[in-house]
Each structure stands twice: as structure tokens, then as C-alpha cells.
Amino acid sequence: MMATVHTTRPITPLLRSAVGRLRFSLRPLQAFGGRLRYLLPRPRRFSGCYPDYQTALAAARAAGAMPGYDHAEVAPVSFDRMCRVAPWDYPVLFWLQRLSGDIRTLVDAGGHMGTKYLAFRAQLATSWPDRWIVYDVPAIVEAGRQRAAAEGLTGLHFVTDLREAGPADLLLGSGLLQYLDIPVSQLLLRMVALPPHLILNKVAFRKGAPHVTLERIGPALVPYQMRNEEAFLDEITALGYELVDRWSIPSLSHVIDTHPEMGASESAGFYFRLREARGRGDAPD
Structure with missing residues (x-):
């Protein structure tokens, strides 16, 4: 049936x-x-948790990825976006304008292909430093020099050795410290002289012990450091700097995709000055 x-x-x-x-x-x-x-699924932005930079870099190599930032293929990644002013840039612009009378030479450490130079030109038109020098890794510097020459950016200079920059009035590090493979104090001591003014923006922190993860940037896996803020401040002040200003950047908090139990990072920016360096741009005591 x-x-x-x-x-x-x-x-x-x-x-x-x-x-x-x-x-x-x-x-x-x-x-x-x-x-x-x-x-x-989209590739993870952050993966792995390592005790230091070199261990993370070795893990990137073992994964078969392009390790670190020093590659021509990484240079164009997000370049146009980085050339636009972002909300976390405004405290930096405030201090650059406030200090304009004291700043003749600015070293933009980790300045990529001059992204902040391009982003800030309109805002700082009347208070522009005489010399804007970008310090970065060789592959990025070479790409930056080529782009600057093609676009006629004669006021933008590039170095791969901080001693070549000569004395500077201010060191700007915007998004530098996450990717720096040496202590920040060691970086500053490589300069001819400590700059009187120091602006460090987008510094990544976490509670407790610092650690390093790997961030995917285009074809590369790049070690990304999350510091302990107290230790960071001790390192800077030990060089003779005093903290003048600090700002939080909640929108740049990150969680490591493979280790969410580590919690979210924090992001902040700072303006320091050498204790004996006081100009008309300084905030009153």
C-alpha cells in the first residue's frame, strides 16, 4: 500500500x-x-602569547609567515588609513602646537613612510618643525624615501640610525612601542642626546606581567608587546624625564584571539619632558 x-x-x-x-x-x-x-573564518589578528619579543619572532618564523615588520610587502598595508587624523591623534596635536616654539627638529620614531607627517600637515601649518625626520626599519625607510621623492616631499627625511638624525627637540613615537624590539630607554640612549620633549602614543599595557603576542599585518606576523605601565613609567623617569600628561585610548583595547583569558589590553598616550628642559610650551607647575 x-x-x-x-x-x-x-x-x-x-x-x-x-x-x-x-x-x-x-x-x-x-x-x-x-x-x-x-x-x-577570517585570519586572527592577534595570536599566541610569548614571554618576549625574540620568542614571538621565532614563532612567526616557525609558522611559515613573513616575520616582523622589516619587509617591503608590509609598507603599503593600511597606508592611506594611517595618513588620516584619528581621534587618538588629537592629544599629540595639542602638545605639538603647544610646544611649537621649542621644536625645530622632530624625530618621528617608527614613523613608517611619513604617515603622521602627512596626517598633521594641515593641522600644524603655522607651527611646523623645521626638520621632520622619520626613523624606521630599512625596508620601510626605503619605501618612504621612494614615495617622498615621487611626491616631492622635500621636508620629509628618513634615517635607519638615530645618530644620523642629530640632536632633536622632540621624539614622537606614535604606535612605536608595541613593535619595538629593544627597551625604549635603549632606543633613547642611541640618540646623540636625549630630546627635551618626548611624546609616546598608543602604548599597549596589561595588568600584571608583560607579554608579547603576534599581530597579523598583511602578509607578516609581527611581535606586538603589551607592557606593564608601572615598569614603563619607571624606565622613562629613570632617564630624567617627568610625566606631564597622560591620556587613555579605550578604542585601541585588544584581546588576543587565541588567549582571551589573558584579558583586554589598555592603550594610552604620554607627554614627558626632561626635568631641566622648560620652554614656553610647558604646562605650569
Whole structure:
């Protein structure tokens, strides 16, 4: 005997509904030309947790990725976005304008291809330093020199050795410290003389012991450091600097995708000055 199927709805509408759901589920596949790889999970931005920079760098090599930042392929990643003023840049602009009478030479450490030079030109048009010098790794500096020459940016200079920059009135490090492979005090001591003014922005911290993760930047895995803030401040003040200003950047808090139990990082910016260096831009005591 043939079984009878009882339904309160016609078969055709049911089929149409099922096909409609199937079409909806296939839309991402159709939208990307049928390439299934676009449906796979996006690569993790942060992965791994390591005790120091070199261990993290070795892990990047072991993973078969391009290790570190010193690669021409990394230079164009997010370049246009980094050339725009972001909300966390405004405290930096405030202090650059306030200190403009004291700043003739500015060293932009970790300044990429001059992204802050390009972002800040309009805001600092009337208080621009005489010399803006970018210090970065060789591959990024070479790409920056080529771009600056092509665009006629004669006021932008590049060095791979801080001694080549000569004496500077201010060192700016915006997003530098996460990727720095040496202590920040060692970086400053490589200069001809300690700069009277120091602005460090987008510094990543965590509660407790510091650690290093790996950040995916284009084709590379780059060690990304999360410091202990108390130890960081001790390191800077031991060089003779005093803290003048600090600002928080909540939107740059990050969680390591593979280690969420470590908690979110914090991000902050700072303006320091040498204790004996006081100019008309300094805040009153």
C-alpha cells in the first residue's frame, strides 16, 4: 500500500520556501564569484602569547609567515588609513602646537613612510618643525624615501640610525612601542642626546606581567608587546624625564584571539619632558 502524506500546506510553497532559504545561504558564495575560501573564518589578528619579543619572532618564523615588520610587502598595508587624523591623534596635536616654539627638529620614531607627517600637515601649518625626520626599519625607510621623492616631499627625511638624525627637540613615537624590539630607554640612549620633549602614543599595557603576542599585518606576523605601565613609567623617569600628561585610548583595547583569558589590553598616550628642559610650551607647575 502506498503511504499517504498529509500536510496542511501545499507542497509547492514548501519547496519554494526551502529553495529561497538555500539561495540566501549561497549569497556569500555567489557574491564572491563562487570562491569557497571567502566563506572560511577570517585570519586572527592577534595570536599566541610569548614571554618576549625574540620568542614571538621565532614563532612567526616557525609558522611559515613573513616575520616582523622589516619587509617591503608590509609598507603599503593600511597606508592611506594611517595618513588620516584619528581621534587618538588629537592629544599629540595639542602638545605639538603647544610646544611649537621649542621644536625645530622632530624625530618621528617608527614613523613608517611619513604617515603622521602627512596626517598633521594641515593641522600644524603655522607651527611646523623645521626638520621632520622619520626613523624606521630599512625596508620601510626605503619605501618612504621612494614615495617622498615621487611626491616631492622635500621636508620629509628618513634615517635607519638615530645618530644620523642629530640632536632633536622632540621624539614622537606614535604606535612605536608595541613593535619595538629593544627597551625604549635603549632606543633613547642611541640618540646623540636625549630630546627635551618626548611624546609616546598608543602604548599597549596589561595588568600584571608583560607579554608579547603576534599581530597579523598583511602578509607578516609581527611581535606586538603589551607592557606593564608601572615598569614603563619607571624606565622613562629613570632617564630624567617627568610625566606631564597622560591620556587613555579605550578604542585601541585588544584581546588576543587565541588567549582571551589573558584579558583586554589598555592603550594610552604620554607627554614627558626632561626635568631641566622648560620652554614656553610647558604646562605650569
